Structure formats: structure tokens, C-alpha cells
Amino acid sequence: MHVFVWGKNGKALMPCHPARARQLLRDQRAVVHRMVPFVIRLKDRTSGDTQPVCLKLDPGSKATGLALIREESSRHHVLFLAELEHRGQVIRDTLAQRRAFRRARRSRKTRYRARRCDNRRRPDGWLAPSLRHRVDTTLAWVRRLRRWAPVTALSQELVRFDTQKLQTPDITGVEYQQGTLAGYEVREYLLEKWGRECAYCGATGVPLEIDHIHPRSRGGSNRVSNLTVTCRACNERKGSRDVAEFLAHDPERLARIEAQRTMPLEDAAAVNATRWALFEALGATGLSVETASGGRTKFNRMRCGIPKTHALDAACVGQVDAVTRWRRPVLQITCTGRGSYQRTRLNRHGGMRGYLTRRKQHFGFQTGDLVRAHVPDGKKAGIHMGRVAVRASGRFNIQTANGVVQGISYRHCTLIQRGDGYGYAAIPPRTEVRGFLAKGL
Structure with a gap:
């Protein structure tokens, strides 16, 4: 991946090739400012020519893709790719544990600390801590990348998940009066839910079709919990049989399908709750913010023949004619936190088992x-x-x-x-092209 470059006065310059960075360090014209991501600071220059650089984001529930793109007419050249893994679930579990401990103390004869403030009122735009974390960490890395590179524009995939449409795909008209907005394709959701592989045989890299787990001819519904993706061969062999009858010879796979079919929609709800908060936070930076749908991102990725990852999805957000130099390592950024004020380790019953x-x-x-x-x-x-x-x-x-x-x-x-507060790891570049256009994935 390209190396971030600072001028002598701390001004962000255009990222350079690693070979150029090694030459500058070898000639003692630059010093290392930061190791991960790698940033160098020039000793003999304060400014330089810059080109339009766009920072593109693909927000998700568990991870967010980040891509720095150099825009050149109708072609986009990838400079930097990263995947930011959130720790919202860890925050949620920690708060649930704290809530359980506080409730347990109410029934015991222990000391009582009076409340210090009235924190029960929620202001407008309030988000749960696990959701606010997703917005704050994404915005923190936007600020960091703007500090290291001359970013001139932002682009965000403004995903809209319709949870009512996911549950009942054939809902229409007046039935939406008590539902959410329409517009998300059930097929794309199922591909993500089932890992883009046949649920019955595990085949990958083949055209996948939507199948009713409990067939419609036997009273099955169109709810998303009754839908899965299968290859054509398995779909034809299954026919109108129930999944329990079709997979009677493979009880382990049957149990796995039954457990996965009822997967909750909490990930879609998390993206719905944070998408506008993130958009408003990006708009407050003063840069122009381009928004695009998830369908447009998928169309760009398939047309360019690019594999699906969070980082490469980010590179395909918005108005894209061609993407070049996307076969580069991806920096995996994991939110680890900065420690805890809690100085006592606890067992699963809440008892003390050691001191920090x-x-x-x-x-x-x-x-x-x-x-x-x-x-x-x-x-x-x-x-x-x-x-x-x-x-x-x-x-x-x-x-x-x-x-x-x-x-x-x-x-x-x-x-x-x-x-x-972050852990770093390098993911090798994705060089294989799966032929999305030909296979219809």
C-alpha cells in the first residue's frame, strides 16, 4: 500500500510508493513519523502538488470498509485500503454485565452510593453506546486519514435496510403504513446471510437461487426466515420436499440450517440506526459528501470484476467508471479499547477472582x-x-x-x-476474480 507523506510543517502531501519512501529514508531526506499505518515526514519540503483524493466508506454493523481513491478523470486509482472492525458487541455485553451486577446489589445489604446526576434523560439523536461507538470510531479514522492525506471529498454508502420487507417480501400498499421504508433486495440480504454458498451442499463460486426451506406447496411463507440460497442442482433435487426430509441423511447440516434461518435482524437494525448519524457527522467536516446505495456499489463491483470485501466495496461506492490498482494489501484495524477502570477480574457468577x-x-x-x-x-x-x-x-x-x-x-x-486503542494486521491482497458477471453472484 502507498505510504503517507507529511511535509516539514506537518502538512499532508500526496502518498507515495513504498520504493520512493525507502529512497527518501535512505537519503535521510525523511524520518519515520508513525509505523502503522506507515507515515513519513519530509525534512526538506513543506508543500507539493496534490491531486483530488476521495475517502470512501462502506459502513457495516461489525466492520466498516475504508478506501482512499485518487481520482483521475473517469478512473479511480486505489491508494489505501482498510477494514475497521468495531467492538459494539463487546460494549453491549459489558453494559449488560454491569446492569446485572447493579441489580444484584439492590437485593444485598451493601453500601449505597447516591446518584451524582440525573442521567435518565436522553437528548435528541441519542444512540446506544454500542451504536455510538460505530459512528465515533469511523469518524475518528476519517479525521486521521484526513490528517495524513490531502482528502478533498468523502463518499458514503447510505445503506437502507427495510426490516419489514425482509420479513415479508410480498408486502405492498397500505401495509406499509406501520412499517419502515422499502427498497432493499431480499436476494442480496440472503447472499450475505448464508455466506454466498449453497446451504445444502456448501458449493461456492456457482450461480445461487432462492429456495423456500419449507415449500410454498406445503404452506411455507415468503418470510426471510423461510428463504435460503442454493445451487441449481440442490434446488432441483429438493423439489417440493421439506428440508427435514431432504437432509434426513445429514442431521448436522440440517441443525445448522435451522439455527441460521432464525438469525435476528440486529445487524440491519444497527446500520439503520447509525447511517444518518454518520452522514451528519461527515457533513460537519466541511467536505462534500457523496452518497450511494448498496445496489450501486454491487453493480460497480460486478462490472469491474472485483472480489467482495468490506474495503473493496468501499472503493466501489458512488460514481465509478473503472477501479485500478485494487490488488493491494488491506490494513485490518481492530478496535481493542484503551483498557478498563475495573481493577478486579470477575468469574461468570460475578465473584472476584483476581486483582489487576x-x-x-x-x-x-x-x-x-x-x-x-x-x-x-x-x-x-x-x-x-x-x-x-x-x-x-x-x-x-x-x-x-x-x-x-x-x-x-x-x-x-x-x-x-x-x-x-487499535490492533493492526495486514491482509494479503485479493488477486482472484470470481467472474461475478458470468455467474450472477
């Missing part, structure tokens, strides 16, 4: 820092690089791409980058 140290930093390191450990000998000899979990004893754990390496002495660790 009050000091967050030990021997110059803090949990979440990116370190490089060079162990000269022993069972763990070698070079280990990743996020560190510090211990007061000086024996740290390092989360590497291949797993956790435990018991590394702080003497072998070198700080690369301070923890910023």
Missing part, C-alpha cells in the same frame, strides 16, 4: 503497545512482533499474527509504537 495492578505502565511498556521482541535463545528464540500485554513481573505476553507468545522478558522488547 493499579499501574498501567511497567518497565516503560503499557498493554496495547506495538513491540518487537528479539529473544536470543531458549524455546522462544526468534523475533516476535505484535501487541504486548504487560505484567508487573516483567514477563510479558505478545499477541503476534501466529498466536500469543507468553513469558517474554521486557529486556528483549523494543517499543515500535504506543498503543492507541
Whole structure:
């Protein structure tokens, strides 16, 4: 991926090729400002020619795709790709646990702390903490990328999920008076729900058709919980039989289908609740914001023959004629948080099972820092690089791409980058093209 470049005065310049960045560092014309994402700062230049750069976003419930695009007439050149993984579910579970503990204290003879403020009133535009997190983290990375690159425009996929249409696809007319807006294709939702593979045989890369799990001829409905995607061969073999009869020889797959068919619509509801909040936050940046539908994104991706990922979907948002140089690594950004005020670990019953140290930093390191450990000998000899979990004893754990390496002495660790609440990993570039146009996926 391209390297972000700062001028001598901290002004964002056009990203450059990694080979050019290595040459600038070798000639001592630049210094490393940040390791991940890689940012260099020039020592002999304060300005330079820039081109129109657009930051495109593909918001989702669990992850958001980010793509920096250099616009050149009708062609879009990809400069940077990233996938931002949210931790909304972790926040939701933590708040649910705290709520359970507070309710348990009401029935026990324990100390009572009077309320400090009236926090029961919700202002206009209030979002649950797990949903507000999705908007805030996305906006935080928009600000970061604007600081590192000369972004001139924004583009957002303004997805509209119609949960009532998903539940009852044949709803029409006056039945919408108590429902949500229309406009989302059930087929695309089913492809996402079932992982773009045949539910009956697991085949991938083949044309998929919509099938009724409980056939209409036997009283089955058009609700999304009764629909799945199958290949043509399985659809013809199944015919008008019920899924229990068709998969009687494969009880494990039958149980998996029955569990997946009733998957809730919480992901669609999360996107519905946050899409306008994110749009208003992007508009407050002062840049022009382009919006596009999910159907337009899919059309652009299929026409350009690009595989489906969150980051590549972001590159195809909006008015796109052609996308080039999209075969590049993707930076996976995972929201990990900055720690917790809770100093006591709890078991599943809410009882204490250990105390955490009050000091967050030990021997110059803090949990979440990116370190490089060079162990000269022993069972763990070698070079280990990743996020560190510090211990007061000086024996740290390092989360590497291949797993956790435990018991590394702080003497072998070198700080690369301070923890910023995110974990980073590189995803290899997607080079295969599945022929979406020919296969109708």
C-alpha cells in the first residue's frame, strides 16, 4: 500500500510508493513519523502538488470498509485500503454485565452510593453506546486519514435496510403504513446471510437461487426466515420436499440450517440506526459528501470484476467508471479499547477472582503497545512482533499474527509504537476474480 507523506510543517502531501519512501529514508531526506499505518515526514519540503483524493466508506454493523481513491478523470486509482472492525458487541455485553451486577446489589445489604446526576434523560439523536461507538470510531479514522492525506471529498454508502420487507417480501400498499421504508433486495440480504454458498451442499463460486426451506406447496411463507440460497442442482433435487426430509441423511447440516434461518435482524437494525448519524457527522467536516446505495456499489463491483470485501466495496461506492490498482494489501484495524477502570477480574457468577495492578505502565511498556521482541535463545528464540500485554513481573505476553507468545522478558522488547486503542494486521491482497458477471453472484 502507498505510504503517507507529511511535509516539514506537518502538512499532508500526496502518498507515495513504498520504493520512493525507502529512497527518501535512505537519503535521510525523511524520518519515520508513525509505523502503522506507515507515515513519513519530509525534512526538506513543506508543500507539493496534490491531486483530488476521495475517502470512501462502506459502513457495516461489525466492520466498516475504508478506501482512499485518487481520482483521475473517469478512473479511480486505489491508494489505501482498510477494514475497521468495531467492538459494539463487546460494549453491549459489558453494559449488560454491569446492569446485572447493579441489580444484584439492590437485593444485598451493601453500601449505597447516591446518584451524582440525573442521567435518565436522553437528548435528541441519542444512540446506544454500542451504536455510538460505530459512528465515533469511523469518524475518528476519517479525521486521521484526513490528517495524513490531502482528502478533498468523502463518499458514503447510505445503506437502507427495510426490516419489514425482509420479513415479508410480498408486502405492498397500505401495509406499509406501520412499517419502515422499502427498497432493499431480499436476494442480496440472503447472499450475505448464508455466506454466498449453497446451504445444502456448501458449493461456492456457482450461480445461487432462492429456495423456500419449507415449500410454498406445503404452506411455507415468503418470510426471510423461510428463504435460503442454493445451487441449481440442490434446488432441483429438493423439489417440493421439506428440508427435514431432504437432509434426513445429514442431521448436522440440517441443525445448522435451522439455527441460521432464525438469525435476528440486529445487524440491519444497527446500520439503520447509525447511517444518518454518520452522514451528519461527515457533513460537519466541511467536505462534500457523496452518497450511494448498496445496489450501486454491487453493480460497480460486478462490472469491474472485483472480489467482495468490506474495503473493496468501499472503493466501489458512488460514481465509478473503472477501479485500478485494487490488488493491494488491506490494513485490518481492530478496535481493542484503551483498557478498563475495573481493577478486579470477575468469574461468570460475578465473584472476584483476581486483582489487576493499579499501574498501567511497567518497565516503560503499557498493554496495547506495538513491540518487537528479539529473544536470543531458549524455546522462544526468534523475533516476535505484535501487541504486548504487560505484567508487573516483567514477563510479558505478545499477541503476534501466529498466536500469543507468553513469558517474554521486557529486556528483549523494543517499543515500535504506543498503543492507541487499535490492533493492526495486514491482509494479503485479493488477486482472484470470481467472474461475478458470468455467474450472477
